[in-house]
Amino acid sequence: MGFFSGAPEVFRRRKAEAAIQTQFELCRNMGVSLGRPATLARQVVELAFNDLPGLSDGRLQGWALTTTVLVMAFMRKESPQAMRILCAVALTRMLLAASDEGSLCALSLEEEALLQTAQELILQFNAQQRISSGL
Secondary structure, three states: OOOOOOHHHHHHHHHHHHHHHHHHHHHHHOOOOOOOHHHHHHHHHHHHHHHOHHHHHOOOOHHHHHHHHHHHHHHOOOOOHHHHHHHHHHHHHHHHHHHHHHHHOOOOHHHHHHHHHHHHHHHHHHHHHHHHHOO
16 A cells, blocks of 8 residues: 555545535525534535545545535434535535536436435425425
8 A cells, every 4th residue: 555545535535625615605605604614614524434434435526526425414413403504505506506517518327316316305405494494
């Protein structure tokens, strides 16, 4: 095992952190925030990679990895509701971007399934939020 053997995983983590940080910064600009976007993004990525060691295998990259990390953070029952809402807003933004990107290029079956699952989760969450807020 060489000195740089873990470099691809670290690189994927940092890219996911950067993408999620960008989304969290946009959320903060919309008035949805829980703290420093960089710190929150690092925590979300770390938890996802710890919860699902298979993320390290490199099969998911780019928006597919970032979306998966956000879905995992969003689905964590232990996460505070505010964190789940922040992840839901960021995930919605990511899904819109991924959907636009998907219309411009071919998505793999795995990426299409991930996109569909994430969209269904967000729709269910939004419906639950409307019900709990009485709308």
